[in-house]
Amino acid sequence: METSLGQSYERCRELHRRHGRTYYLATRLLPAWKRRHVHALYGFTRYADEIVDRTEELSAPVRSARLADWSERFLAGLAGEPVTDPLLPAVLHTIAVFDLDRADFAAFLRSMAMDLTVTGYPRYDDLLDYMAGSAAAIGTMMLPILGSTDPVAAREPARQLGFAFQLTNFVRDVAEDLDRGRIYLPAEDLARFGVSPADLVTAARERRATPPIRQLIEYEVGRARAHYVAAAPGVPLLAPASQSCIRTAYLLYGGILDEVVAAGYDVFAGRAVVPGRRRLAVAARALLTPAGSPVVAPGAPLRAGRGIAEPVAIP
Numbered sequence: 001m002e003t004s005l006g007q008s009y010e011r012c013r014e015l016h017r018r019h020g021r022t023y024y025l026a027t028r029l030l031p032a033w034k035r036r037h038v039h040a041l042y043g044f045t046r047y048a049d050e051i052v053d054r055t056e057e058l059s060a061p062v063r064s065a066r067l068a069d070w071s072e073r074f075l076a077g078l079a080g081e082p083v084t085d086p087l088l089p090a091v092l093h094t095i096a097v098f099d100l101d102r103a104d105f106a107a108f109l110r111s112m113a114m115d116l117t118v119t120g121y122p123r124y125d126d127l128l129d130y131m132a133g134s135a136a137a138i139g140t141m142m143l144p145i146l147g148s149t150d151p152v153a154a155r156e157p158a159r160q161l162g163f164a165f166q167l168t169n170f171v172r173d174v175a176e177d178l179d180r181g182r183i184y185l186p187a188e189d190l191a192r193f194g195v196s197p198a199d200l201v202t203a204a205r206e207r208r209a210t211p212p213i214r215q216l217i218e219y220e221v222g223r224a225r226a227h228y229v230a231a232a233p234g235v236p237l238l239a240p241a242s243q244s245c246i247r248t249a250y251l252l253y254g255g256i257l258d259e260v261v262a263a264g265y266d267v268f269a270g271r272a273v274v275p276g277r278r279r280l281a282v283a284a285r286a287l288l289t290p291a292g293s294p295v296v297a298p299g300a301p302l303r304a305g306r307g308i309a310e311p312v313a314i315p
Helices: 005-019 021-027 032-053 060-078 088-098 102-114 124-146 151-172 174-179 187-192 197-206 211-237 240-262 276-288
Strands: none
Touching (some): 005 021, 021 276, 032 088, 060 102, 088 124, 124 151, 174 197, 197 211, 211 240
Protein backbone atom coordinates (compact mmCIF):
# COMPACT_ATOMS: atom_id res chain seq x y z
CA MET A 1 0.00 0.00 0.00
CA GLU A 2 1.34 3.42 -0.92
CA THR A 3 2.31 5.64 1.99
CA SER A 4 1.40 9.32 1.86
CA LEU A 5 4.13 11.89 2.42
CA GLY A 6 2.54 12.98 5.68
CA GLN A 7 2.35 9.39 6.93
CA SER A 8 5.98 8.84 6.00
CA TYR A 9 7.13 11.89 7.95
CA GLU A 10 5.06 10.76 10.92
CA ARG A 11 6.63 7.30 10.78
CA CYS A 12 10.07 8.91 10.89
CA ARG A 13 9.05 11.16 13.77
CA GLU A 14 7.81 8.20 15.78
CA LEU A 15 11.08 6.33 15.22
CA HIS A 16 12.95 9.40 16.40
CA ARG A 17 10.75 9.83 19.47
CA ARG A 18 11.16 6.19 20.52
CA HIS A 19 14.85 5.72 19.90
CA GLY A 20 16.61 9.10 19.99
CA ARG A 21 15.53 10.68 23.26
CA THR A 22 18.38 13.19 23.60
CA TYR A 23 18.35 14.23 19.97
CA TYR A 24 14.55 14.26 19.83
CA LEU A 25 14.41 16.66 22.78
CA ALA A 26 16.91 18.94 21.03
CA THR A 27 14.95 18.77 17.77
CA ARG A 28 11.86 20.14 19.51
CA LEU A 29 13.72 23.44 19.78
CA LEU A 30 13.81 23.81 15.98
CA PRO A 31 11.16 25.73 14.02
CA ALA A 32 8.29 23.35 13.25
CA TRP A 33 8.93 23.35 9.51
CA LYS A 34 12.48 22.07 10.01
CA ARG A 35 11.65 19.32 12.49
CA ARG A 36 10.09 16.91 10.06
CA HIS A 37 13.15 17.01 7.84
CA VAL A 38 15.40 16.14 10.78
CA HIS A 39 13.01 13.32 11.69
CA ALA A 40 13.30 12.05 8.11
CA LEU A 41 17.09 11.87 8.28
CA TYR A 42 16.91 10.18 11.67
CA GLY A 43 14.39 7.68 10.30
CA PHE A 44 16.68 6.87 7.38
CA THR A 45 19.74 6.29 9.57
CA ARG A 46 17.81 4.48 12.28
CA TYR A 47 16.13 2.06 9.87
CA ALA A 48 19.47 1.09 8.34
CA ASP A 49 20.81 0.56 11.85
CA GLU A 50 17.78 -1.59 12.67
CA ILE A 51 18.54 -3.85 9.69
CA VAL A 52 22.13 -4.26 10.86
CA ASP A 53 21.75 -4.46 14.64
CA ARG A 54 18.13 -5.24 15.55
CA THR A 55 17.73 -8.44 13.55
CA GLU A 56 20.44 -10.42 15.34
CA GLU A 57 18.52 -13.67 15.00
CA LEU A 58 19.33 -13.52 11.30
CA SER A 59 22.70 -14.45 9.83
CA ALA A 60 25.08 -11.74 8.62
CA PRO A 61 24.54 -12.72 4.95
CA VAL A 62 20.76 -12.39 5.35
CA ARG A 63 21.10 -8.98 7.02
CA SER A 64 23.56 -7.93 4.34
CA ALA A 65 21.04 -8.91 1.65
CA ARG A 66 18.30 -6.94 3.43
CA LEU A 67 20.50 -3.86 3.69
CA ALA A 68 21.47 -4.15 0.03
CA ASP A 69 17.81 -4.51 -0.99
CA TRP A 70 16.77 -1.47 1.03
CA SER A 71 19.71 0.52 -0.33
CA GLU A 72 18.70 -0.39 -3.89
CA ARG A 73 15.13 0.75 -3.25
CA PHE A 74 16.45 4.01 -1.86
CA LEU A 75 18.69 4.55 -4.89
CA ALA A 76 15.77 3.70 -7.20
CA GLY A 77 13.70 6.32 -5.41
CA LEU A 78 16.47 8.88 -5.92
CA ALA A 79 16.31 8.04 -9.62
CA GLY A 80 12.61 8.87 -9.65
CA GLU A 81 11.11 5.38 -9.43
CA PRO A 82 8.02 4.85 -7.22
CA VAL A 83 8.74 3.60 -3.70
CA THR A 84 6.52 1.58 -1.36
CA ASP A 85 8.74 1.65 1.73
CA PRO A 86 6.94 3.73 4.41
CA LEU A 87 10.06 5.71 5.37
CA LEU A 88 11.49 6.56 1.99
CA PRO A 89 8.97 9.17 0.74
CA ALA A 90 9.93 11.52 3.59
CA VAL A 91 13.65 10.90 3.12
CA LEU A 92 13.50 11.43 -0.63
CA HIS A 93 11.39 14.57 -0.22
CA THR A 94 13.88 16.01 2.28
CA ILE A 95 16.81 15.26 -0.04
CA ALA A 96 15.00 17.02 -2.89
CA VAL A 97 13.93 20.06 -0.86
CA PHE A 98 17.46 20.79 0.36
CA ASP A 99 19.39 19.27 -2.55
CA LEU A 100 21.36 17.15 -0.08
CA ASP A 101 24.61 15.60 -1.24
CA ARG A 102 23.89 12.04 -2.37
CA ALA A 103 27.50 11.10 -1.58
CA ASP A 104 26.75 11.50 2.14
CA PHE A 105 24.03 8.85 1.91
CA ALA A 106 26.28 6.49 -0.04
CA ALA A 107 29.01 6.93 2.60
CA PHE A 108 26.53 6.22 5.38
CA LEU A 109 25.26 3.03 3.75
CA ARG A 110 28.84 1.90 3.18
CA SER A 111 29.58 2.22 6.90
CA MET A 112 26.41 0.32 7.80
CA ALA A 113 27.54 -2.51 5.53
CA MET A 114 30.92 -2.51 7.32
CA ASP A 115 29.14 -3.32 10.59
CA LEU A 116 28.14 -6.68 9.10
CA THR A 117 31.71 -7.77 8.44
CA VAL A 118 34.10 -5.64 10.52
CA THR A 119 34.38 -6.43 14.22
CA GLY A 120 37.29 -4.20 15.22
CA TYR A 121 39.58 -1.37 14.16
CA PRO A 122 43.37 -1.60 14.43
CA ARG A 123 44.06 2.15 14.57
CA TYR A 124 42.10 5.32 15.20
CA ASP A 125 42.51 6.31 11.56
CA ASP A 126 40.64 3.12 10.65
CA LEU A 127 37.82 4.02 13.03
CA LEU A 128 37.72 7.55 11.62
CA ASP A 129 37.22 6.07 8.16
CA TYR A 130 34.18 4.20 9.44
CA MET A 131 32.84 7.23 11.32
CA ALA A 132 33.28 9.45 8.27
CA GLY A 133 30.25 7.64 6.86
CA SER A 134 28.36 6.67 9.98
CA ALA A 135 28.65 10.02 11.78
CA ALA A 136 30.44 12.84 9.95
CA ALA A 137 28.24 12.36 6.89
CA ILE A 138 25.17 12.85 9.07
CA GLY A 139 26.59 16.16 10.23
CA THR A 140 26.92 17.37 6.65
CA MET A 141 23.48 15.99 5.74
CA MET A 142 22.03 18.11 8.54
CA LEU A 143 23.83 21.35 7.71
CA PRO A 144 21.60 22.51 4.82
CA ILE A 145 18.50 21.85 6.95
CA LEU A 146 19.86 23.77 9.91
CA GLY A 147 21.10 26.59 7.69
CA SER A 148 24.30 28.55 8.16
CA THR A 149 25.66 32.03 7.63
CA ASP A 150 28.84 30.43 6.26
CA PRO A 151 28.22 26.86 5.04
CA VAL A 152 31.84 26.40 3.95
CA ALA A 153 33.24 27.32 7.37
CA ALA A 154 30.52 25.33 9.16
CA ARG A 155 31.11 22.09 7.25
CA GLU A 156 34.15 20.78 9.14
CA PRO A 157 32.69 21.61 12.59
CA ALA A 158 29.54 19.72 11.52
CA ARG A 159 31.69 16.70 10.68
CA GLN A 160 33.55 17.02 13.98
CA LEU A 161 30.28 17.08 15.90
CA GLY A 162 29.33 13.82 14.20
CA PHE A 163 32.64 12.30 15.30
CA ALA A 164 32.13 13.62 18.84
CA PHE A 165 28.62 12.21 19.17
CA GLN A 166 29.53 8.79 17.81
CA LEU A 167 32.68 8.43 19.87
CA THR A 168 30.63 9.37 22.93
CA ASN A 169 28.29 6.50 22.09
CA PHE A 170 31.20 4.10 21.60
CA VAL A 171 32.65 5.05 25.01
CA ARG A 172 29.32 4.62 26.76
CA ASP A 173 28.25 1.45 24.95
CA VAL A 174 31.35 -0.75 25.12
CA ALA A 175 29.43 -3.58 26.80
CA GLU A 176 26.48 -3.35 24.41
CA ASP A 177 28.80 -3.44 21.40
CA LEU A 178 30.62 -6.45 22.84
CA ASP A 179 27.28 -8.28 22.88
CA ARG A 180 27.16 -7.70 19.12
CA GLY A 181 30.68 -9.01 18.68
CA ARG A 182 32.22 -5.61 18.01
CA ILE A 183 34.90 -3.48 19.64
CA TYR A 184 34.95 0.09 18.37
CA LEU A 185 37.81 1.22 20.59
CA PRO A 186 40.97 0.90 18.46
CA ALA A 187 43.20 -2.10 19.11
CA GLU A 188 46.24 0.17 19.36
CA ASP A 189 44.54 2.00 22.25
CA LEU A 190 43.79 -1.25 24.07
CA ALA A 191 47.44 -2.26 23.69
CA ARG A 192 48.58 1.15 24.95
CA PHE A 193 46.99 0.42 28.32
CA GLY A 194 47.59 -3.32 28.42
CA VAL A 195 43.93 -4.22 27.86
CA SER A 196 42.93 -7.25 25.79
CA PRO A 197 39.54 -7.95 24.20
CA ALA A 198 39.16 -10.78 26.71
CA ASP A 199 39.64 -8.23 29.54
CA LEU A 200 36.71 -6.22 28.17
CA VAL A 201 34.53 -9.33 28.01
CA THR A 202 35.41 -10.18 31.61
CA ALA A 203 34.67 -6.62 32.77
CA ALA A 204 31.30 -6.73 31.02
CA ARG A 205 30.46 -10.05 32.67
CA GLU A 206 31.54 -8.86 36.13
CA ARG A 207 30.10 -5.36 35.59
CA ARG A 208 33.29 -3.78 36.83
CA ALA A 209 36.17 -2.11 34.99
CA THR A 210 39.76 -2.78 35.98
CA PRO A 211 42.20 0.11 36.51
CA PRO A 212 43.78 -0.34 33.04
CA ILE A 213 40.32 -0.30 31.43
CA ARG A 214 39.46 2.88 33.33
CA GLN A 215 42.64 4.47 31.98
CA LEU A 216 41.66 3.37 28.48
CA ILE A 217 38.20 4.92 28.85
CA GLU A 218 39.70 8.13 30.24
CA TYR A 219 41.90 8.35 27.17
CA GLU A 220 38.91 7.88 24.84
CA VAL A 221 36.93 10.50 26.75
CA GLY A 222 39.78 12.93 26.11
CA ARG A 223 39.77 12.02 22.44
CA ALA A 224 36.00 12.59 22.19
CA ARG A 225 36.32 15.93 23.94
CA ALA A 226 38.92 17.02 21.40
CA HIS A 227 36.27 16.54 18.71
CA TYR A 228 33.78 18.60 20.73
CA VAL A 229 36.36 21.39 20.92
CA ALA A 230 36.80 21.26 17.13
CA ALA A 231 33.01 21.31 16.63
CA ALA A 232 32.26 24.24 18.96
CA PRO A 233 33.02 27.08 16.49
CA GLY A 234 30.37 25.75 14.12
CA VAL A 235 27.38 26.30 16.41
CA PRO A 236 27.41 30.15 16.24
CA LEU A 237 27.67 29.84 12.43
CA LEU A 238 24.29 28.12 12.20
CA ALA A 239 21.08 29.95 11.37
CA PRO A 240 19.91 31.66 14.59
CA ALA A 241 16.71 29.55 14.75
CA SER A 242 18.77 26.34 14.70
CA GLN A 243 21.37 27.20 17.31
CA SER A 244 19.41 26.28 20.44
CA CYS A 245 18.73 22.80 19.04
CA ILE A 246 22.36 21.99 18.27
CA ARG A 247 23.60 23.74 21.41
CA THR A 248 21.30 21.46 23.43
CA ALA A 249 22.39 18.30 21.61
CA TYR A 250 26.03 19.36 21.99
CA LEU A 251 25.76 19.88 25.72
CA LEU A 252 23.63 16.81 26.42
CA TYR A 253 25.87 14.42 24.49
CA GLY A 254 28.87 16.04 26.14
CA GLY A 255 27.03 15.49 29.43
CA ILE A 256 27.20 11.74 28.83
CA LEU A 257 30.98 12.04 29.05
CA ASP A 258 30.56 13.97 32.31
CA GLU A 259 28.56 11.02 33.67
CA VAL A 260 31.29 8.60 32.56
CA VAL A 261 33.86 10.72 34.42
CA ALA A 262 31.61 10.86 37.50
CA ALA A 263 31.44 7.06 37.47
CA GLY A 264 35.23 6.87 37.60
CA TYR A 265 35.40 5.82 33.94
CA ASP A 266 33.69 2.53 34.73
CA VAL A 267 31.35 2.08 31.76
CA PHE A 268 30.52 -1.46 32.83
CA ALA A 269 28.88 -0.70 36.18
CA GLY A 270 25.88 0.97 34.48
CA ARG A 271 24.89 2.94 31.41
CA ALA A 272 25.86 6.61 31.61
CA VAL A 273 22.70 8.71 31.34
CA VAL A 274 22.16 12.43 31.76
CA PRO A 275 19.41 12.87 34.41
CA GLY A 276 16.05 14.09 33.14
CA ARG A 277 16.08 17.25 35.23
CA ARG A 278 19.45 18.25 33.80
CA ARG A 279 18.26 17.52 30.26
CA LEU A 280 15.36 19.91 30.63
CA ALA A 281 17.53 22.56 32.28
CA VAL A 282 20.04 22.42 29.44
CA ALA A 283 17.27 22.79 26.85
CA ALA A 284 15.74 25.74 28.69
CA ARG A 285 19.11 27.44 29.02
CA ALA A 286 19.84 26.94 25.33
CA LEU A 287 16.58 28.66 24.43
CA LEU A 288 17.61 31.69 26.47
CA THR A 289 21.16 31.88 25.08
CA PRO A 290 21.52 34.65 22.48
CA ALA A 291 22.26 33.48 18.93
CA GLY A 292 25.93 33.74 18.07
CA SER A 293 27.11 33.02 21.61
CA PRO A 294 30.15 30.74 21.80
CA VAL A 295 29.76 27.17 22.99
CA VAL A 296 31.89 25.96 25.86
CA ALA A 297 33.13 22.45 25.14
CA PRO A 298 32.40 19.86 27.85
CA GLY A 299 35.37 19.23 30.11
CA ALA A 300 38.87 19.57 28.71
CA PRO A 301 39.99 17.93 25.51
CA LEU A 302 42.72 16.04 27.37
CA ARG A 303 43.36 15.34 31.03
CA ALA A 304 46.92 16.49 31.54
CA GLY A 305 49.36 15.26 34.13
CA ARG A 306 48.12 11.68 34.31
CA GLY A 307 50.56 10.22 31.81
CA ILE A 308 47.81 8.54 29.83
CA ALA A 309 46.82 11.01 27.14
CA GLU A 310 48.53 12.57 24.18
CA PRO A 311 47.52 15.44 21.90
CA VAL A 312 44.81 14.22 19.55
CA ALA A 313 45.18 15.09 15.89
CA ILE A 314 41.86 16.25 14.49
CA PRO A 315 41.57 15.31 10.80
